[in-house]
Amino acid sequence: GQNIDQPTEMTATEGAIVQINCTYQTSGFNGLFWYQQHAGEAPTFLSYNVLDGLEEKGRFSSFLSRSKGYSYLLLKELQMKDSASYLCAVRDSNYQLIWGAGTKLIIKP
Amino acid sequence: NAGVTQTPKFRILKIGQSMTLQCTQDMNHNYMYWYRQDPGMGLKLIYYSVGAGITDKGEVPNGYNVSRSTTEDFPLRLELAAPSQTSVYFCASSYEGQGTGYEKLFFGSGTQLSVL
Numbered sequence: 654g655q656n657i658d659q660p661t662e663m664t665a666t667e668g669a670i671v672q673i674n675c676t677y678q679t680s681g682f683n684g685l686f687w688y689q690q691h692a693g694e695a696p697t698f699l700s701y702n703v704l705d706g707l708e709e710k711g712r713f714s715s716f717l718s719r720s721k722g723y724s725y726l727l728l729k730e731l732q733m734k735d736s737a738s739y740l741c742a743v744r745d746s747n748y749q750l751i752w753g754a755g756t757k758l759i760i761k762p
Numbered sequence: 763n764a765g766v767t768q769t770p771k772f773r774i775l776k777i778g779q780s781m782t783l784q785c786t787q788d789m790n791h792n793y794m795y796w797y798r799q800d801p802g803m804g805l806k807l808i809y810y811s812v813g814a815g816i817t818d819k820g821e822v823p824n825g826y827n828v829s830r831s832t833t834e835d836f837p838l839r840l841e842l843a844a845p846s847q848t849s850v851y852f853c854a855s856s857y858e859g860q861g862t863g864y865e866k867l868f869f870g871s872g873t874q875l876s877v878l
Contacts, residue, residue, distance in 0.1 A: 657804060686866070695852060695869035696805075740805070749820075750867075752804030 655679045657753035659741050664759045665731055673726045673739050673756045681746020687715050687726045688740040690755065696740055700726070728758075736760045764788050768853045768870030775843040775877045783838040783873050785853030793856045793865070794836040795820075796828065798849040799872075805852070811836055843877045850874050 656678045665671040677685070684703040688696035702708055702717035702724060714727040726739055738755040745751055766787045775781060787794065796808040807820030811830040825847060827839040836855075840847060851873045856865040 661802075688867075693872075695871050696867070697869070698866035701866065742805075749807065750805075752806075754802055754804050 655745060655751045657741055657743060657751055659739075659753040659756045661754070662757045662759065664761060665728075667731055667733060667760055667762050669731050670727065670729050671731060671758065673728070673741075673758065675724045675726070675741035675753060677722050677724075677741070677743045677751070677753075679722075679743050679745045679751055682719060683744040683746065683748055685715075685717055685724050686742045686744070686750070687713075687724075688742065690738045690740055692737070699739075731760050733760050733762070766853055766855055766868050766870040768851075768873055770873060771871065772874050773876070775840075775875065777843060777845065777877060779843050780839070780841045781843070783840070783851055783853070783875075785836045785838065785870055786834050787836075787853075787855040787868070788834065789855060789857070789868065790833060791855035791857050791868070792833070793858075794830065795854045795856075795867070796826070796836070796838045797852045797854065798822065799852060800849050808838065808851075840875075845877050848875060848877045 658676045687699040689699050690696040700715040707716045712729045717724045738757045740755045741753040742750045769784045792813050795810045797805040806822045809828040811817045817828050853870040854867040856867050858865045
């Protein structure tokens with residue numbers, strides 16, 4: 654079966670750095686996405702990785718290792734508004750998106 | 763820019779009732795999707811459409827129907843509502859579908875549906 658694993662919940666301190674991991678086992682790979690979802694709201698796109706390596710976009714970076722079936726989302730200089738769930742999704746060989754359950758990130762002052 | 767507009771935002775149904783969740787997008791996107799999101803689980807694809815007149819089943823289509831008569835609209839129909847359909851429903855759209863680079867999804871604001 655296809656599976657995406659993420660930690661259920663993480664806690665971090667305002668101003669710090671946090672790394673949210675995602676491991677996947679899918680039938681084929683055609684890209685990995687990270688979305689942010691604030692409570693009660695719709696997911697919004699954060700990043701996309703299809704090749705190995707690090708993609709940096711402001712305070713957020715996303716890393717991919719296809720050989721290890723592994724990605725992480727790195728959030729720097731955490732702000733209270735970063736409190737949200739972070740969803741990892743992998744596009745499989747049929748170009749269907751397989752979604753993880755999401756990681757709820759709690760930021761403390 | 764309206765983006766993806768989804769209505770209603772909340773709805774309570776009795777078992778056996780039916781309803782239609784409306785979804786419209788003004789970005790001229792080819793691809794549209796319906797997802798459901800249950801606590802502790804990833805988004806599950808119900809149905810999707812690659813263009814007007816073309817729809818296909820996703821992972822969890824049972825109990826639902828869709829139509830796509832125009833590029834803009836993609837309503838989701840629930841027939842004979844059951845408690846298992848209690849969930850948050852999201853409509854989404856994307857410009858490019860498969861194999862042409864990344865396709866980020868634009869989501870509607872969601873519908874919280876309870877079937878009692």
